Amino acid sequence: MTKTIQTVGVCGAAGTMGAGIAIVAARAGFRTIAFDKSPEGLSRAAQNTAAFFDKSVQRGKMDTRMRDQILARLSATSEIDALSDCDLVIEAVFEDIGVKKQLLAELDAVCSPETIFASNTSTLSITEIASGSTRPERVVGMHFCLPAQLMKLVEMTPGILTDPGVFATAWNWTEQSGQRPVRTQDKPGFILNALLVPFNNDAIRAVEAGVASADDIDRAIKVALGYKMGPLELIDLIGLDTQIRLCEAFYPTTLDPRASAPPLLRRMVAAGLLGRKSGRGFFEYENSAMFGA
Numbered sequence: 001m002t003k004t005i006q007t008v009g010v011c012g013a014a015g016t017m018g019a020g021i022a023i024v025a026a027r028a029g030f031r032t033i034a035f036d037k038s039p040e041g042l043s044r045a046a047q048n049t050a051a052f053f054d055k056s057v058q059r060g061k062m063d064t065r066m067r068d069q070i071l072a073r074l075s076a077t078s079e080i081d082a083l084s085d086c087d088l089v090i091e092a093v094f095e096d097i098g099v100k101k102q103l104l105a106e107l108d109a110v111c112s113p114e115t116i117f118a119s120n121t122s123t124l125s126i127t128e129i130a131s132g133s134t135r136p137e138r139v140v141g142m143h144f145c146l147p148a149q150l151m152k153l154v155e156m157t158p159g160i161l162t163d164p165g166v167f168a169t170a171w172n173w174t175e176q177s178g179q180r181p182v183r184t185q186d187k188p189g190f191i192l193n194a195l196l197v198p199f200n201n202d203a204i205r206a207v208e209a210g211v212a213s214a215d216d217i218d219r220a221i222k223v224a225l226g227y228k229m230g231p232l233e234l235i236d237l238i239g240l241d242t243q244i245r246l247c248e249a250f251y252p253t254t255l256d257p258r259a260s261a262p263p264l265l266r267r268m269v270a271a272g273l274l275g276r277k278s279g280r281g282f283f284e285y286e287n288s289a290m291f292g293a
């Protein structure tokens with residue numbers, strides 16, 4: 001029997017994704033423990049989180065009492081032992097198979113045999129990550145989208161050894177948290193990135209070939225297909241360096257030439273044009289903040 005999830009641990013909670021996932025869990029009513037090896041990063045994330053909920057109050061999405069209750073459910077730590085009574089631990093640490101497997105091994109030593117482990121990996125195999133644990137049947141993929149506190153989609157992936165009951169419990173938790181899960185296979189890029197990485201590269205190659213300006217390419221896609229954001233604006237949001245990393249993860253496994261990094265992308269990154277976070281990518285930005293409200 002799997003017990004109900006009450007306490008959630010988030011590993012890498014000072015990072016871009018982990019901070020947002022911790023917000024999702026605490027906002028949905030779960031006691032949430034934000035764990036990161038960087039204490040400075042955790043205090044920066046705590047300030048951003050408080051500012052996020054202050055903005056939610058200003059926009060009339062919640063009152064101050066609700067904000068205070070959410071923040072009271074959220075604690076931060078750099079000690080992995082603090083995750084000992086978590087029912088679910090979601091990891092969003094560096095996208096490095098060695099780091100993730102090592103973390104799972106450490107969590108094995110700390111958490112109860114009932115604990116469910118979820119990985120937010122974008123490109124790595126859930127089955128391979130699970131091999132870092134002595135309990136691979138309790139490991140699932142739970143891929144949130146950036147920014148997690150605003151985006152509802154979660155791609156959920158069983159590894160080869162994942163227990164169906166564990167997967168169902170993790171799925172239910174995702175729904176209880178107000179997110180919208182979809183089930184995918186353990187394949188590079190799951191659904192979203194497998195489709196988006198080649199498509200976004202096509203848009204970059206169109207700029208490079210002089211088909212049209214970045215602005216006109218994005219406008220054509222938005223007007224014709226009803227997308228809220230064009231592919232080039234989206235690459236600016238996720239980061240041009242991140243797009244290269246995604247290409248480098250996908251191309252060797254898929255050998256799809258559309259998944260290989262376009263030369264223009266590499267030149268722009270070499271020039272420091274990383275997108276929104278550096279103030280300039282395919283477009284220019286005055287405000288690089290993306291924490292949202």
Ligand SMILES: NC(=O)c1ccc[n+]([C@@H]2O[C@H](COP(=O)([O-])OP(=O)(O)OC[C@H]3O[C@@H](n4cnc5c(N)ncnc54)[C@H](O)[C@@H]3O)[C@@H](O)[C@H]2O)c1
Nearest residue numbers: 012014015016017036037038092093094095120121122146
């Ligand atoms: N950034 C995105 O757009 C995005 C979207 C979806 C999924 N992801 C996935 O989420 C994960 C995190 O990505 P990110 O962009 O948030 O990374 P990030 O570099 O912003 O954050 C990673 C955090 O993990 C912490 N960390 C690293 N090793 C740790 C360890 N052993 N124990 C505790 N903390 C540790 C770091 O201090 C850092 O705060 C990756 O698996 C990535 O593929 C990223």
